[in-house]
Amino acid sequence: MKYVKKLVCIDCGEEYDAEPDKYLCSKCDNEGILEVEYDYNKIKEDWSIEDLKANEDLSIWRYLPLLPVKEETPRPSLRVGWTPVYDSDVLAQELGLEEIYLKDDGLNPTGSLKDRASAMAVVKAQEAGATTVACSSTGNAASSLAGNVASMGGKMDAVIFVPERAPMGKVTQLLIYGAEVVSVQGSYEEAYYLSDGAIKKWDWYNRNAGINPYLVEGKKTVSLELAEQLNFEMPDWLVFSVGDGCTIAGAWKGLYDLKQIGFIDKIPKLIGVQAEGCAPITKSFRTEKPLETTSEDTLADSIAVGKPRNYKKALNAIRESDGTMVNVSDEEILDMMVTVGQTTGVFGEPAGVTGFAGLKKLVDQGVVAKEDKVAAVITGNGLKDITNGKKAAGEPLEVPPNLELLEKTYKRGDRF
Amino acid sequence: MKYVKKLVCIDCGEEYDAEPDKYLCSKCDNEGILEVEYDYNKIKEDWSIEDLKANEDLSIWRYLPLLPVKEETPRPSLRVGWTPVYDSDVLAQELGLEEIYLKDDGLNPTGSLKDRASAMAVVKAQEAGATTVACSSTGNAASSLAGNVASMGGKMDAVIFVPERAPMGKVTQLLIYGAEVVSVQGSYEEAYYLSDGAIKKWDWYNRNAGINPYLVEGKKTVSLELAEQLNFEMPDWLVFSVGDGCTIAGAWKGLYDLKQIGFIDKIPKLIGVQAEGCAPITKSFRTEKPLETTSEDTLADSIAVGKPRNYKKALNAIRESDGTMVNVSDEEILDMMVTVGQTTGVFGEPAGVTGFAGLKKLVDQGVVAKEDKVAAVITGNGLKDITNGKKAAGEPLEVPPNLELLEKTYKRGDRF
Numbered sequence: 001m002k003y004v005k006k007l008v009c010i011d012c013g014e015e016y017d018a019e020p021d022k023y024l025c026s027k028c029d030n031e032g033i034l035e036v037e038y039d040y041n042k043i044k045e046d047w048s049i050e051d052l053k054a055n056e057d058l059s060i061w062r063y064l065p066l067l068p069v070k071e072e073t074p075r076p077s078l079r080v081g082w083t084p085v086y087d088s089d090v091l092a093q094e095l096g097l098e099e100i101y102l103k104d105d106g107l108n109p110t111g112s113l114k115d116r117a118s119a120m121a122v123v124k125a126q127e128a129g130a131t132t133v134a135c136s137s138t139g140n141a142a143s144s145l146a147g148n149v150a151s152m153g154g155k156m157d158a159v160i161f162v163p164e165r166a167p168m169g170k171v172t173q174l175l176i177y178g179a180e181v182v183s184v185q186g187s188y189e190e191a192y193y194l195s196d197g198a199i200k201k202w203d204w205y206n207r208n209a210g211i212n213p214y215l216v217e218g219k220k221t222v223s224l225e226l227a228e229q230l231n232f233e234m235p236d237w238l239v240f241s242v243g244d245g246c247t248i249a250g251a252w253k254g255l256y257d258l259k260q261i262g263f264i265d266k267i268p269k270l271i272g273v274q275a276e277g278c279a280p281i282t283k284s285f286r287t288e289k290p291l292e293t294t295s296e297d298t299l300a301d302s303i304a305v306g307k308p309r310n311y312k313k314a315l316n317a318i319r320e321s322d323g324t325m326v327n328v329s330d331e332e333i334l335d336m337m338v339t340v341g342q343t344t345g346v347f348g349e350p351a352g353v354t355g356f357a358g359l360k361k362l363v364d365q366g367v368v369a370k371e372d373k374v375a376a377v378i379t380g381n382g383l384k385d386i387t388n389g390k391k392a393a394g395e396p397l398e399v400p401p402n403l404e405l406l407e408k409t410y411k412r413g414d415r416f
Numbered sequence: 417m418k419y420v421k422k423l424v425c426i427d428c429g430e431e432y433d434a435e436p437d438k439y440l441c442s443k444c445d446n447e448g449i450l451e452v453e454y455d456y457n458k459i460k461e462d463w464s465i466e467d468l469k470a471n472e473d474l475s476i477w478r479y480l481p482l483l484p485v486k487e488e489t490p491r492p493s494l495r496v497g498w499t500p501v502y503d504s505d506v507l508a509q510e511l512g513l514e515e516i517y518l519k520d521d522g523l524n525p526t527g528s529l530k531d532r533a534s535a536m537a538v539v540k541a542q543e544a545g546a547t548t549v550a551c552s553s554t555g556n557a558a559s560s561l562a563g564n565v566a567s568m569g570g571k572m573d574a575v576i577f578v579p580e581r582a583p584m585g586k587v588t589q590l591l592i593y594g595a596e597v598v599s600v601q602g603s604y605e606e607a608y609y610l611s612d613g614a615i616k617k618w619d620w621y622n623r624n625a626g627i628n629p630y631l632v633e634g635k636k637t638v639s640l641e642l643a644e645q646l647n648f649e650m651p652d653w654l655v656f657s658v659g660d661g662c663t664i665a666g667a668w669k670g671l672y673d674l675k676q677i678g679f680i681d682k683i684p685k686l687i688g689v690q691a692e693g694c695a696p697i698t699k700s701f702r703t704e705k706p707l708e709t710t711s712e713d714t715l716a717d718s719i720a721v722g723k724p725r726n727y728k729k730a731l732n733a734i735r736e737s738d739g740t741m742v743n744v745s746d747e748e749i750l751d752m753m754v755t756v757g758q759t760t761g762v763f764g765e766p767a768g769v770t771g772f773a774g775l776k777k778l779v780d781q782g783v784v785a786k787e788d789k790v791a792a793v794i795t796g797n798g799l800k801d802i803t804n805g806k807k808a809a810g811e812p813l814e815v816p817p818n819l820e821l822l823e824k825t826y827k828r829g830d831r832f
Contacts, residue, residue, distance in 0.1 A: 058474070078761050079500035084525070086493050090569035107523060109500070109761065111799060151761030153506035162812070169585075169802045175809030176798060178758030182822065183812040190817035197819040342594030345494050345525065345567030382592060383527060383799035386585045393591030396578070396599040401606035403613040406598065 003043050004068045007034040007213055010312060018068060020128035023211045033313060034213040035253070036068045040260040049263055052228065058082040060116055060221040066257050068217050069123045074155075076148040078109040080119045081221055085229045085375075091343040095356065096363040100374050101235065102356075103226055104346050106381030110147035110173065111140075112302075112352075113222055113247060113379045117209050118144035120218030122152060125205035135207035136161035136188070136195035139170030140302050140380050145207050146179035159204060161195035163188045167301060169384045187296060189307050209246040210309025219250025220257065226375060227258055237368055238268040239376035241354035242281055242325070243303030245314030247379065248272050252317030268375070270323035271368075272314060273358025275300045275330065275351075281311045282325040285318060299330050299388050302351035302380055324367060328357040334392040336360070337382065347382035347389070355379075419459050420484045423450040423629055426728060434484060436544035439627045449729060450629040451669070452484045456676040465679055468644065474498040476532055476637040482673050484633050485539045490571075492564040494525040496535045497637055501645045501791075507759040511772065512779040516790050517651065518772075519642055520762050522797030526563035526589065527556075528718075528768075529638055529663060529795045533625055534560035536634030538568060541621035551623035552577035552604070552611035555586030556718055556796050561623050562595035575620060577611035579604045583717060585800045603712060605723050625662040626725025635666025636673065642791060643674055653784055654684040655792035657770035658697055658741070659719030661730030663795065664688050668733030684791070686739035687784075688730060689774025691716045691746065691767075697727045698741040701734060715746050715804050718767035718796055740783060744773040750808035752776070753798065763798035763805070771795075 007016040009025035011032040016022050018036065025032030047065045055062045060081035064071065085103045092100040108115035118141065125133045133149060133156060135141050142160040149158040158179040162171060163186060174181055182198075184191040192208065199206050209215040227234060234255075240248045248270055255267045274282045277297030284291040291311050296304040308314070318325060328336075333350045336357040341347050348356075355376045362368045382389050399406050423432040425441035427448040432438050434452065441448030463481045471478045476497035480487065501519045508516040524531035534557065541549045549565060549572060551557050558576040565574040574595040578587060579602060590597055600607040608624065615622050625631040643650060650671075656664045664686055671683045690698045693713030700707040707727050712720040724730070734741060744752075749766045752773040757763050764772075771792045778784045798805050815822050 076761065077502050077504070079523075084495035086567075088493070088569060104525070107495075107525060109520070109523060110763070111797075147761035147763070149761070150758055151502075153504060153759055164814075168806065169799055171812055172802050172805040172809055173763055173799065175812065176753060176757035176763050176805055177761055178754070181812035183814045184817050185814060186817040194815075194817050194819060194822060198822060201819065201823070337592060338594070341592035342566055343569060345492065345563035345565070345593055347526070347563070347589055347592050381527075381799065383585055383589065383797065386588050386802065389588040389592055390584065393588055396587055396591065396597035398580075398599045398601060399610075401600050401602040401610050403610060403617065406610060406614060407617070 001068060001070050003038045003065055005037045005039050008037050010035050020124045021205065023206060033211065033310060036213055036217050038066065038257065044261050049232065060119060060218065063221055063224045066224065068214055070127060073123045073126050076119050076122045076151040078115065078148055078151045080108055080115040081225055083107045085226065086344055088344045091340065094339050094343055095360050096370060097374055098371050100376065101230065102344055102346060103375065103377045105222060106348055106352055106378050110144045111381035111384055112144060113219065113377065114140040114144040115148065116221050117141065117215035117218040118148040118207065120214050121145060121205065121207040122148045122156065124214045125156065128205055130205035132157045132159060132204040133207050134159040134195055134199050134204040136191040139166045139384065141207065141209060143170050143173040146174035146177035149179065150177040161191045163191045165301060167385045167387060169386060188305055210244050216246055216250040216253055216313065219247050220254030222377060223251040223254035224258065227264055232264050234264050234266050234268050235373040235375045236268060237271055237372055237374045239271040239273065239355040239359045239374065241303050241351050241379060242272040242274050242314060243305040243351065244308045245281055245310035249310055249313035249317050252321060267321050270318050270321040271358060271362065272318050272325045273355045274325065274327050275303060275333065275354060276327045277330065278304045278306055279327045280306065281308055281314055282327050284311060285315055285325045300333055300350035300354050302349065303354060326358040326361050328354060328361060332357040334388065337389065337392040346378055348378040349380040349382045349385045350388050352378045352380040352382065417484060417486050419454045419481055421453045421455050424453050426451050436540045437621065439622060449627065449726060452629055452633050454482065454673065460677050465648065476535060476634065479637055479640045482640065484630055486543060489539045489542050492535050492538045492567040494531065494564055494567045496524055496531040497641060499523045501642065502760055504760045507756065510755050510759055511776050512786060513790055514787050516792065517646065518760060518762060519791065519793045521638060522764055522768055522794050526560045527797035527800055528560055529635065529793065530556040530560035531564065532637050533557065533631040533634040534564040534623065536630050537561060537621065537623035538564045538572065540630045541572065544621055546621035548573045548575060548620040549623050550575040550611055550615050550620040552607040555582045555800065557623065557625060559586050559589040562590035562593035565595065566593040577607045579607045581717060583801045583803060585802060604721055626660050632662055632666040632669055632729065635663055636670030638793060639667040639670035640674065643680055648680050650680050650682050650684050651789040651791045652684060653687055653788055653790045655687040655689065655771040655775050655790065657719050657767050657795060658688040658690050658730060659721040659767065660724045661697055661726035665726055665729035665733050668737060683737050686734050686737040687774060687778065688734050688741045689771045690741065690743050691719060691749065691770060692743045693746065694720045694722055695743045696722060697724055697730055698743050700727060701731055701741045716749055716766035716770050718765065719770060742774045742777050744770060744777060748773040750804065753805065753808040762794055764794040765796040765798045765801045766804050768794045768796040768798065
């Protein structure tokens with residue numbers, strides 16, 4: 001924590017001590033979202049790119065000077081972060097680009113980018129003296145919390161509130177990790193409010209990324225890593241799917257931090273992509289009006305958030321970086337699952353590839369130029385949502401165990 | 417290939433040039449399995465632990481001197497290998513041990529250890545001049561082949577034969593990767609024979625690990641890595657689940673290689689664990705009689721192989737290392753999914769945790785002593801087989817979005 005100065009309200013600018021369980025701005029009636037402020041000059045004095053390169057810890061904790069945790073707090077044992085970056089010519093071609101970097105965050109230990117935030121939550125909960133951590137989640141925040149808590153080896157408990165539409169893969173995963181799972185018969189928003197009430201009532205640590213300022217600090221490691229993996233030569237654009245708004249806000253915060261300490265000299269323009277059936281942040285971005293709650297009509301469950309809690313940070317990220325937003329249909333999302341899978345061998349969940357679908361649209365529209373350098377992040381593993389994967393991929397060819405019959409099918413040209 | 421000497425038949429000792437598409441021993445009527453022989457003295461001269469430590473490539477290709485590939489052959493872009501090793505006190509306690517190392521190979525890019533063999537197959541296929549690679553598989557070999565082929569960016573095709581019982585997650589995954597999938601209405605054995613016929617008929621490259629000597633060389637990287645991650649201080653025991661026999665054979669080969677070049681001074685005793693409902697190799701090990709085909713009655717589909725093709729190499733691995741074999745029930749496997757998940761945050765598929773279930777049994781029986789140092793490998797990701805995960809984990813607590821009702825449920829002590 002030696003580089004953390006304060007928590008600052010992004011609405012009114014009020015400052016607070018960086019207590020581990022300080023979530024929202026009291027002056028703004030507990031509506032204002034807080035942001036962690038670092039002493040960048042001090043970090044610059046103590047930490048260089050060479051120091052970073054010499055660090056053998058290939059996980060999010062290699063960025064300790066830029067993380068709001070005490071060095072001595074025990075960390076989950078799961079290896080979170082340092083996910084691979086691939087440079088795919090064929091995918092670039094499919095998207096209408098000359099070059100694309102794909103970062104596969106579905107290879108985090110529980111299968112999504114959310115491990116970055118959950119690992120942080122487990123550390124901060126301990127610093128707050130809590131042994132139970134709770135959240136509401138469409139799935140990935142939940143399973144990542146459950147997994148990271150489990151890896152503490154019985155020292156902590158996780159209580160998870162999921163909306164009933166959460167895919168079976170995600171719910172099963174958190175039951176396997178031993179979390180207490182509350183399946184709320186209602187929407188994501190209703191699950192959120194129930195968790196909020198329960199957290200206050202039983203004094204649990206709150207891992208709801210929309211209000212806990214430390215979680216965005218975990219998520220920002222995705223752009224710290226990407227920058228390092230690209231040798232600190234930043235692309236023109238960086239693309240994320242957007243649900244609650246926390247991930248793209250985190251990505252921006254990481255880039256902002258790196259620029260402040262001089263590791264990078266430009267921040268890529270951020271592209272936020274929402275699903276047509278649930279795009280409140282895109283609407284607010286375009287109309288420049290306050291956010292209006294929408295319905296949640298998309299199969300990309302991880303970004304189906306009708307009332308996003310971190311939209312202000314998300315909008316700020318996009319505007320500050322001179323970026324843009326775009327919506328895509330469920331059909332475009334399903335098509336992109338196959339395009340990414342066939343060209344790169346990476347299987348992303350629907351929300352995981354949504355950013356790529358939006359990117360394709362923006363290239364078609366001429367917003368992103370063919371020669372622009374672009375990076376995009378697969379935020380979750382496709383194995384988490386097989387039902388939609390199946391919709392995207394179709395059915396296998398069924399044959400009896402007989403070579404002649406296979407040859408006949410083959411010759412009919414049905415599939416081969 | 418500069419360290420590869422020959423292919424040697426493990427039955428009759430006949431030697432062959434290491435052609436990329438030489439699969440079986442012609443002298444033994446194409447029944448004898450071949451093994452890759454290296455010039456260990458030359459490797460010792462050229463390669464040291466220090467060289468290895470200085471290598472920044474954190475994938476299976478860091479072990480190039482011990483791999484049977486040409487340096488210049490293009491490799492799949494997926495980052496295969498360097499999966500994490502965890503040291504869990506709580507899991508050790510559950511197993512009755514003082515210490516256990518868990519290697520999570522479910523974090524390979526397509527979710528299983530098989531990526532190691534498939535990456536090898538993609539390289540060897542190119543060396544053989546083939547553009548189509550085919551296999552029959554219960555799932556993981558298939559999806560790993562499909563993913564690794566896809567990551568070549570359209571340069572190659574995969575044709576996959578799966579038995580109809582393959583879990584939806586695995587089949588969906590390979591359709592997403594764009595493979596041609598043939599779902600064979602029959603057993604694993606029938607799928608195998610159909611693939612064998614088709615491969616010969618259409619002259620595809622054969623990625624059936626039981627007969628292709630190079631694939632075991634890919635799989636052996638799991639023990640090369642484990643050794644390096646444990647600083648070349650080897651445990652007393654190393655545990656794997658066993659289906660076709662190739663994985664444990666590969667693990668042994670890696671250890672044997674490391675001992676020959678002086679990187680390690682002892683080979684751990686290998687423990688092979690099969691499911692009670694499909695344990696032909698355990699039976700042959702115990703009776704010392706030739707292998708008899710069995711039925712395939714287990715939910716651990718990845719090791720449900722009634723007629724394993726590589727049982728001789730597997731038995732050799734276990735006997736040469738002075739190891740042992742044991743069987744476990746499906747119930748013990750399901751229980752172990754939860755035990756591993758809750759204590760470590762690692763979600764393994766049924767076959768992925770079968771080794772741990774067997775280990776627990778051997779500790780109970782006194783074969784493995786409490787103070788022995790043990791490592792075991794999670795061979796596949798639990799997200800691949802949600803149906804069985806759900807059987808193991810049970811159901812979440814369902815509540816309406818109402819705090820009072822939640823509290824009532826809570827107070828009734830049903831779940832919290």
